[in-house]
Amino acid sequence: MARQKTRRFEETFKAQNVIEENKPHYMQMKGNWNRDFFHNDQPITLEIGCGRGEYSVGLARIYPERNFIGVDIKGDRLWAGSRQATQENLGNVCFLRAQVQQIEDFFEPDEVSCIWITFPDPRPRDRDIKRRLTNPRFLEHYKQLLKPGGMVYFKTDNTPLFEYTLEVLSERTDITDLEYTFNLYESEYMDEHHGIKTKFEQKFHDLGEDIKYLKFRFDQ
Numbered sequence: 001m002a003r004q005k006t007r008r009f010e011e012t013f014k015a016q017n018v019i020e021e022n023k024p025h026y027m028q029m030k031g032n033w034n035r036d037f038f039h040n041d042q043p044i045t046l047e048i049g050c051g052r053g054e055y056s057v058g059l060a061r062i063y064p065e066r067n068f069i070g071v072d073i074k075g076d077r078l079w080a081g082s083r084q085a086t087q088e089n090l091g092n093v094c095f096l097r098a099q100v101q102q103i104e105d106f107f108e109p110d111e112v113s114c115i116w117i118t119f120p121d122p123r124p125r126d127r128d129i130k131r132r133l134t135n136p137r138f139l140e141h142y143k144q145l146l147k148p149g150g151m152v153y154f155k156t157d158n159t160p161l162f163e164y165t166l167e168v169l170s171e172r173t174d175i176t177d178l179e180y181t182f183n184l185y186e187s188e189y190m191d192e193h194h195g196i197k198t199k200f201e202q203k204f205h206d207l208g209e210d211i212k213y214l215k216f217r218f219d220q
């Protein structure tokens with residue numbers, strides 16, 4: 001297992017579509033993703049906590065006219081998305097290995113058109129509330145990066161995290177167009193699922209959990 005992880009780290013380090021520490025351009029991407037990586041002017045979607053990057057890769061397949069960047073701190077998970085994108089020759093998707101807390105080091109204000117947050121860790125303990133990826137301090141980061149009117153999409157199997165997120169959003173005065181469902185698969189929003197199931201979505205759906213989904217914009 002340890003050997004497999006090492007091999008994956010080595011492959012990821014060589015992969016052109018993974019931006020990570022100790023690689024050229026790592027700290028020079030801010031404001032330059034389209035110029036230096038994608039070489040076009042397409043709108044950028046971020047997938048926060050992308051894991052194996054199923055959404056980034058899946059959406060990149062469906063929308064060649066958009067660019068996708070999956071962000072996660074775990075290199076061995078990013079390896080899977082990076083490999084898939086390489087095998088399919090998808091030039092409109094790449095991965096950033098970084099802490100979401102540092103996201104403003106990598107993107108200029110208004111550089112991002114849309115954000116997906118896919119099945120983040122629920123962090124149920126009170127002392128970990130600050131680490132939930134829908135905590136107010138993370139929302140402030142997302143607001144900074146997003147162009148005016150940019151949508152945020154959020155999916156989870158976890159009811160307490162979903163309710164927490166709705167509460168956080170309801171306490172703000174800058175949220176608009178909020179829509180949500182406690183059962184995506186039985187809802188009018190099913191088209192927005194795009195037929196893409198992440199690893200965690202599959203796991204919890206198989207265990208009988210309803211998939212919760214919401215979307216909103218920041219009122220800039």
Ligand SMILES: C[S@@+](CC[C@H](N)C(=O)[O-])C[C@H]1O[C@@H](n2cnc3c(N)ncnc32)[C@H](O)[C@@H]1O
Nearest residue numbers: 049050051072073074099100118119198199200
């Ligand atoms: C439960 S997994 C979900 C992965 C994937 N989105 C899915 O649905 O299968 C949560 C992911 O978020 C990443 N993550 C959690 N907190 C993070 C942070 N602060 N910065 C970067 N990645 C983070 C973890 O490394 C993990 O891969």
